[in-house]
Amino acid sequence: MNVKDILETADRKLDIKKLRPMQERMLHEEAERMELAAPTGSGKTLAFTFYVLRRLKENARGEVQAVVTVPSRELAIQVADVMRRMAAGYKTTVLYGGHKMEEEVKSLTPVPDIIIATPGRLTDHLERGTVELSSVKTVVLDEYDKSLELGFEREMKYIFKRLKGVKNIVLTSATRSGESMPDWIGEGAFISLDYTSSGKPDLDIVEVESPSKDKAQTLVDLLYALPAGGKTIVFVNHRESAERLHVYLRKHRITAALYHGGLDQHRRETALTLFANGSAPVLVSTDLAGRGLDIAEVDAVVHYHLPPSVESWIHRNGRTARNGSAGEVYIIISEADNVPDYVRADRKWYPPESGDRKSVRSDISTLHINAGKKDKISKGDIVGYLTGRGGIDGKEIGAIKLMDHESLVAVPSAKIGDIINQAERYKLKNQKVRLSEIKA
Numbered sequence: 001m002n003v004k005d006i007l008e009t010a011d012r013k014l015d016i017k018k019l020r021p022m023q024e025r026m027l028h029e030e031a032e033r034m035e036l037a038a039p040t041g042s043g044k045t046l047a048f049t050f051y052v053l054r055r056l057k058e059n060a061r062g063e064v065q066a067v068v069t070v071p072s073r074e075l076a077i078q079v080a081d082v083m084r085r086m087a088a089g090y091k092t093t094v095l096y097g098g099h100k101m102e103e104e105v106k107s108l109t110p111v112p113d114i115i116i117a118t119p120g121r122l123t124d125h126l127e128r129g130t131v132e133l134s135s136v137k138t139v140v141l142d143e144y145d146k147s148l149e150l151g152f153e154r155e156m157k158y159i160f161k162r163l164k165g166v167k168n169i170v171l172t173s174a175t176r177s178g179e180s181m182p183d184w185i186g187e188g189a190f191i192s193l194d195y196t197s198s199g200k201p202d203l204d205i206v207e208v209e210s211p212s213k214d215k216a217q218t219l220v221d222l223l224y225a226l227p228a229g230g231k232t233i234v235f236v237n238h239r240e241s242a243e244r245l246h247v248y249l250r251k252h253r254i255t256a257a258l259y260h261g262g263l264d265q266h267r268r269e270t271a272l273t274l275f276a277n278g279s280a281p282v283l284v285s286t287d288l289a290g291r292g293l294d295i296a297e298v299d300a301v302v303h304y305h306l307p308p309s310v311e312s313w314i315h316r317n318g319r320t321a322r323n324g325s326a327g328e329v330y331i332i333i334s335e336a337d338n339v340p341d342y343v344r345a346d347r348k349w350y351p352p353e354s355g356d357r358k359s360v361r362s363d364i365s366t367l368h369i370n371a372g373k374k375d376k377i378s379k380g381d382i383v384g385y386l387t388g389r390g391g392i393d394g395k396e397i398g399a400i401k402l403m404d405h406e407s408l409v410a411v412p413s414a415k416i417g418d419i420i421n422q423a424e425r426y427k428l429k430n431q432k433v434r435l436s437e438i439k440a
Contacts, residue, residue, distance in 0.1 A: 001053040003027060006086070010046070013085040022195045023047045027054070031191045035181075036172045038195040040318040045082050048140050048170050052083075055138045055168055056090060056113060063135035067163070068116045069156065071146040072288070073098055073265055074272065079142060080116045087114060095121045095131075098265025099404070105130050119147055119155035126162055133159070138168040145173045148182070157184040175314060202326040203317060207345035210334040216248045218332055219304055221351040223254055223282060223360050230299035231275065233283045235290070235316050237305040245304065246284045250440075253359035256282035257440040259289055269403070270438060277399040277410035278364040280440040290315035300328040303343075310342040364398060365413040366438040367420070371431055374404045381429050382407055390423035391415075408438060 001009075006027065010016040019027065022038055026047040034051070038044040052066045068083070070076045073096040080094035093107045095117035101124070108130055115122070115131070125131040141147065147156060160166075161184075169185065175196055210218040219234065226232060236242050239260045246258040257271040257280035274280040276295050283289065290312060298320045307313040320327025331345055367386075371377045379400045386409070387394050398410025411419060420435045427433070 001056060006050055006053055009086055009088055022193065023050060025193065026051045032168050033188050033190045034170045035190045035192045036170060037175060037193065040174050040315065042195060044172055045079055048142065048172060049083055049086050051170055052114070052138055052140060053087060062111050064111060064113065064115055064133055065136065066114045066138040067133060067136050068114070068140040068142055069119050069122065069147065069159065070116065070142045071118065071150055071152065073118060074268065075143065076116050076118055083114060083116060090114060092116065095125060097121050119152040119159060123155040123158050126159065133162045134164055136163050136166060139163060139166050140170045140172065142172050143174065144171045153182070160184050174318065175311060203321045203329055204326070205329045205344065205346045206331070206349045207347070208330050208332045208349050210332050213334050213336045215304060215332045215334060216245060219302065220249065220252045220254065222302065222330060224357045225352060226300060231281060231297060232300040232302060233285060233289060233298055233319050234302045234304050235285060235287065237286065237308060239286060241305065242284050242286055249282065249284065253361065254282055255280050255361050255440050256284050259283055259285040261286065261288050270408070273401045273408050274366055274438065274440050277366060278362050279366040279410060281360055281362050287312050287316070289319070295319070298327065300330060302330045302332065304332055306331070306337055306339065306343060313342050363413050364410050365416045367409040367411050367416055368436045368438045369407040369409065369428065370405070370434045371428060372405045372407050373402045375431060377402070377407060377429060382409060385428045386419060386423060389426040390419040392419055
C-alpha cells in the first residue's frame with residue numbers, strides 16, 4: 001500500500017487524522033531491521049502496521065507475506081482488529097490457542113496475506129503442515145521480550161528457521177531491554193527507535209497505609225472512596241490471591257471482573273469486555289493485564305501487592321494516564337512489606353472517617369446473545385434488533401463485542417430485564433436466539 005492510501009484508511013476506519021511522531025516515522029521508514037521501544041498505549045501497534053502495509057504486494061495472492069507474533073491471545077486479537085481494518089483488500093488471519101484448531105485451519109484457506117499468532121500456536125500449525133512461511137518477507141515480533149520471558153524462545157527459534165526469505169524484521173517492546181539480540185534472529189544491525197521517554201504520563205502516585213497484613217478491607221475502603229463511574233485495575237501477584245480478593249470484593253457489593261492466566265480464554269475475554277464496556281468498574285488481575293491490553297480510560301491502578309520488579313511497576317502503571325490523560329496509582333502498603341527503591345509515592349492517602357458510599361456498581365449491564373460473527377451477525381444487525389424488538393433507543397446501546405458464536409452488548413442496567421423479555425420472542429436475522437445477562 002502507498003502512503004496516501006494508508007493515511008486515508010486510517011482516517012476512514014480509525015478516525016485518525018494526525019499521526020504521532022513514532023507512527024509518522026514508521027510510515028516512512030525504509031530500514032530493514034528495526035527495534036521499536038515505546039510504552040503501552042503509545043500507538044506502536046498502528047506504527048508497525050504502517051510498516052507492514054508499506055511492504056505488501058498487491059497481487060501476491062496465494063502466499064503469506066507478513067507474520068506478526070505476540071505473547072498472548074488477547075494481544076493477538078487486538079492487533080488483528082487494527083490490522084484487519086487497515087489492510088483493506090488483504091486477508092488477515094489470527095491464530096491462538098483456546099478454540100478449535102479445525103476452525104483455524106479453515107481460516108487458512110484461501111491463504112492469508114497476513115498472519116498474527118502466538119508463538120505456540122504458530123509452531124503447532126507449522127508442525128501440522130497447515131501453514132507455509134517460505135514466502136514471508138516481513139516479520140514483526142511484538143512485545144518480543146515478553147514472549148521470551150514467558151518461555152517461547154524454543155518456538156520463536158523454530159519459527160525463524162522456517163522463515164527463510166525474510167527481508168524486514170521489526171522487534172517491539174514497552175521498555176528498552178538493553179540486551180543483545182537473540183542469535184536466531186540472524187546477522188545484521190538493528191536501527192533502534194526509543195520512544196519510552198517521550199510523553200511522560202501524568203501520574204499521581206499515592207501511598208495507602210494498611211493497618212494489617214491482610215489488605216482486603218483497606219482496598220474496599222479505597223474503592224468506596226474513589227469517584228463513581230471510573231475504571232480501576234487492582235493488581236495482585238498470584239492467581240490464588242486474585243480469586244480470593246474477587247470473592248471478598250463481591251461480598252462487599254463491589255462489582256469486579258476477574259482476570260488471570262488460569263482462566264480459560266472465554267472467561268478472560270468476557271472479563272475484559274465487562275471491564276472495558278463499564279459493566280464491571282473494577283478488574284482484579286495478575287500481571288497478565290500489565291501488558292498488551294488496549295483498554296481506554298482506566299482511571300486508577302491499585303498495587304494490592306507490591307510489584308515484583310521494576311518492569312512490573314512500569315507496565316502496571318502504564319495501564320492508566322494514557323494518550324495524554326491523567327491517572328492515579330495507589331500502592332497499598334503494610335508493615336510486613338519490604339518496599340523496593342523503584343516504588344515511590346508523591347503523597348499519602350487516608351480513608352475518610354465516615355464514607356457514605358457502601359458499594360461500587362455500574363448503571364451499565366452486559367447483554368449476552370448466543371449468536372456471533374460466524375453466524376453472519378453484524379453489529380448493525382444487533383442494533384436494529386434491539387431498537388426494533390427490545391424497546392431501546394440506539395443511543396442507549398453501548399459497546400458491542402462480536403465473538404465467533406456469541407455477542408456481548410452494553411445496555412442500561414435499568415432496562416436489561418425488559419429488553420430480554422421483549423426481544424427474545426423475535427428472531428435475530430431469521431435466527432432464534434437466547435438472551436441473558438452476563439455478570440462479573
